[in-house]
Amino acid sequence: MDSGFGSEVMQSPNIYCYSVLTENYQHILALVFAVKEVNENIQLLPDITVGFEIFDTYLESKLTYRAMMQLISPRNRLLPNYDCGIHGIPKAIIEGLEAVISHQLTTALGFYKIPQLLFSFDPVRMDRNQVCSFYQMVPNDTRQHRGILQLLQYFKWTWIGLLAVDNVNLEWFMQYMFPEFSKNGICFAFMESFSITGYLEEKGEFMTWILGIYNKIMNSKATVLVFYGDDPKMLILRWLMAKSQMVNTTQKAKDKVWILTAQADLKSYGRKEQSWKIQDFHGAISVGVHSNELKGFQEFLQSRNLACDKEDGFIREFWSHAFDCVIPDSVFGKIGGDNCTGEEMIESLPRNYLPISVTGHSYSIYNAVYSVAHALHAMYSSKQKVMKGGREKIQSWQLHHFLKRVSFNNSAGDEISFQDNGEIVGKFDIINWVTFPNQSFIRVKVGSQDPQAPPDQTLKINEKSIVWHNSFNQAQPLSMCNDNCHPSYRKKKKEGEPFCCYHCIPCPEGEISDKNDIDYCFQCPADKHPNKDQNLCIPKIVTFLTYEEPLGTALAIGAVSFSLITVLMLGTFMKHHNTPIVKANNRNITYILLITLLFCFLCALLFIGRPQKVTCLLRQTIFGIIFSVALSSVLAKTITVVLAFMATEPGSRMRKWVGKGLANAIVLFCSLIQIGLCTVWLTTSPPFPDVDMHSVTDEIVLECNEGSGTLFYCVLGYMGFLGLASFSVAFLSRKLPDTFNEAKFITFSILVFCSVWLSFVPAYLSSKGKYMVAVEIFSVLTSSAALLSFIFFPKWYIIVLKSELNNREQLMWRNELRK
Incomplete structure (x- = not known):
């Protein structure tokens, strides 16, 4: 497993450093917690102990390929394809959260047919005929974007901006998703793809470029911006926003509603990021991976202790960064700063440092471990075993038959199973991000999007729970090319502009429009007539010449x-x-x-x-x-x-x-x-x-x-x-x-x-x-x-x-x- 514990932090266009992401420590604990439960469950895998190894690639291709070589080598020896001892090739690989890393591993390990359980989705490389060894633990990007589309339709946001992480993703979106968005009445004020590649050498050109993007965002009438990217690119976006606001003093920042994909999370990078304000993303909404509370996980997480968990190779890094203290080195002693006492309490940390509630990715890691465990259980139960050296030994490729048919209920009560294409049957959570002046933030689950539900029940949102940006005064923001055409008016397209931009013209005499943004006015039924404002049909009066009048x-x-x-x-x-x-x-x-x-x-x-x-x-x-x-x-x-x-x-x-x-x-x-x-x-x-x-x-x-x-x-x-x-x-x-x-x-x-x-x-x-x-x-x-x-x-x-x-x-x- 790639922990994602260390991550790149971009301090300037040509300087990179590494920082510990304390929030990702929950992913490691979810893996440990799941393995612990599996090993303690005598009915699931009796007489079998499940083990794991964790590799941190630091988002570098070189370290990624080295970790891959170690996976197919004997322990402590870099001898690819050489299998000896009891530590052979792993039976399954739970890959990292980043699409780039996952892509590299999938391409290389596909030849070994090792089951790979993925938490990211790159639609460009999804060719099931070539790669059939991985299992998608989160719904794919197509479903995710349809969830975003439903979200936009629900709030009637028709004029939006799109920021993509690179040209490849933008091209995929334009080819596959753009027509569907347009068909459902969504127009794009702008579509920008940004990447730092090629701009690091010329700082002036780079700043001109990012200021151009920033000005386009701020000058646009689009209140809603969709960000299509992952965590590292989210970090770059935050840097771009902060840097642009510092450099461009003439352009006043306008508050926007950010729509984030499941791969893009707000992350806490410790106290070094105080200058990178996150208030721009207050009230953001993301279509996140579904999660649920796992029985006993909060107690397990809060029980972590610096003194007692000496086998935990990550706890020292987590502890020192989360509590901003120094753990004395056995050789050099105290290096500088306040020593960690070991008495610090995890529950006292801000929730952005280590969430107590299970995040979507941690929940998926937990389900991935259990999916492999249930597949192993099914394999041993069917007695499909390969004997080698007098001992029972199974090959990684044998798990595919059973993984595809896995179906079980986890401890949270959710059913876990895969579709024929290896994608998990799952849904999304609608997350509202609430930030605070001290750079902390919380995730608030305000709804869900279930692709398997009936069409009228696919999207469920609790609007009262949503917190919008302060500038909107807790009123639902609007994002349209122009104001609504009110009842008694109809739309007339503006020549040379997207269909979301239109004029509003009054209905002809004898016709009405009773809703906003109607394309055509219509006549009332024969027994009704338009009212004076031409926005309602009222019953006609039955009349004839009477003696009373x-x-x-x-x-x-x-x-x-x-x-x-x-x-x-x-x-x-x-x-x-x-x-x-x-x-x-x-x-x-x-x-x-x-x-x-x-x-x-x-x-x-x-x-x-x-x-x-x-x-x-x-x-x-x-x-x-x-x-x-x-x-x-x-x-x-x-x-x-x-x-x-x-x-x-x-x-x-x-x-x-x-x-x-x-x-x-x-x-x-x-x-x-x-x-x-x-x-x-x-x-x-x-x-x-x-x-x-x-x-x-x-x-x-x-x-x-x-x-x-x-x-x-x-x-x-x-x-x-x-x-x-x-x-x-x-x-x-x-x-x-x-x-x-x-x-x-x-x-x-x-x-x-x-x-x-x-x-x-x-x-x-x-x-x-x-x-x-x-x-x-x-x-x-x-x-x-x-x-x-x-x-x-x-x-x-x-x-x-x-x-x-x-x-x-x-x-x-x-x-x-x-x-």
Whole structure:
């Protein structure tokens, strides 16, 4: 195992030194704790003791390859491929946490088919056809980046920056992950790859380069930055941020939300790093390797003691760096500083020096040991053994068959197993990093991301537990190219910019948007309409012309009033039916006309109230027939006047046409034509109750659908024809000299009638909802009132108020005077 206990610390562009990472001591203890438990478990590997060796490569290729040679050499002798004694080639290798080291070991040891349990993932070298000896103890980078994608979607962060550790990783991300991010609505303000290689010789060029990256980060509108790298590169990033802030005094640092990958941890490098402030990363979120509390591990960790654990080769380094004290050397004695007493308590250390809770990598190391132990148990249980020298001996390659099928529950209750490609079935923890002014920090688990869970349960986050950077005042940060398009607006793409950058334009009239950042506005359902702000659909009001509303009340009162007046006039005419003014121009036609006018006024009431099947069938047809009878009566009266004067001429043949029979025939004939039209209408396409949801924006209008529009306008057109015919005949006979001549009055009445109905058509077509009905009722009442007023009111006036004129002698004398 590569402990990672010693790590590079970059102090300047061309100076490196080594520093003890006290936090990584937990990884060693997790290995020791797991091996201790396995050896104490008599049911797992009875009569077999598991041992281990730890090599620290210090992140150097030379030391990495030397450690690899020692793995395949006899103990204390560098003789690769020479197997002697009981210490032969290891049965499994638990590799380090760094991708570079893991890559080097995998490439070289792949020929030996030694099971290699990895804790890092380099997607570029994942060719399962060439390398089939390793087992991934953490989910791969593809799953991790999908977890980051879900995290961005959850917080609605669409405008982000990306920093990668080198060009290779950035190229892989661009090829495999960039399309998926873009498909899910994530845009990149910038994508930078940084590496110190090639910049160490020219310090000025190096500083210009890092200041350029720093300025791009600070000037960007992206609040969220994704860092794709491991621990050493995280250290470089911290150095870059600190150095840039010291050098660039004109560029004010802006607070950002850092999204870290599982390989990148904030590390404590002791008291030497006080100038490298970590406050920039306060509130950062990482998609970390899943961990769980192991039973007894905290007690085991806290029981470590400088005096008692003399077999621990790492505890002296850990103790001196963690407690900032000096352990006296047996040869040189006290070197300098305060001596370590051995009485120091581990639980008194800041949590960033040695976490008490199990970290994701330590948890994976623990599971790796148990995976190998269970594979060995399965191998011995199946008695697949190779005998050598009278002793049982197994070869490393034999473990693969059993490792691939490992499945067990660890002491924390989590199930451990591998997929067919050797990757562990696992999930990620969402970690919130909280820093403090004294350079300490803690990890707070605020959620999880489980790729195996149902789609709607993959990501779980407790937002209340998240601590954001202080500048955000504990409000969730926003990271967008521009502000949201609020409801009632929609997005319009900005030309030449990524799709996350857009204008916000208002929705067209009649359409709404009820969410932020909608691409298209939409219309409400038929039974709803947009509100004033165009951000909500509200139910339409069901409406029709009712008696209760002022308009309906006024029209109803008008219809009843005119009906009463008509009844009054009819009663007056019937009471004085033998008087000359009533008998003039066919008394029966007068009665028919008055009765039809009465029904004309009353039929207006059929148009008021909730449309029903019966009222819809009757109101237009009854109105059409009654009005046709009225107009036919007017036409008959007019023709009677003309024929009467023509019959008075000597030798005229018209006398035989003058009489009640002709007038009755005209009324009957003209009325039958309208009755025929209405009958065809009712039998082919009759009116019916209908709902109009579109004419009026905010109303559902209950109406009578006229069925056949053609027949409806034929009925109206026929009435217009009768009115025009009556007007023509009356106009031509208006100057006939006779006291009983009604032609002038009929001319005026028909003129008003025609004017009303000619105005009716455009008014009716331009009206909507219940106002269409009101227009028709008004036209019915007005035209009927015109006939009643101009034809009958003058006669009624003479009968009631000027009765002395209602005699034959008086009327004949007035006629002579007029001549």
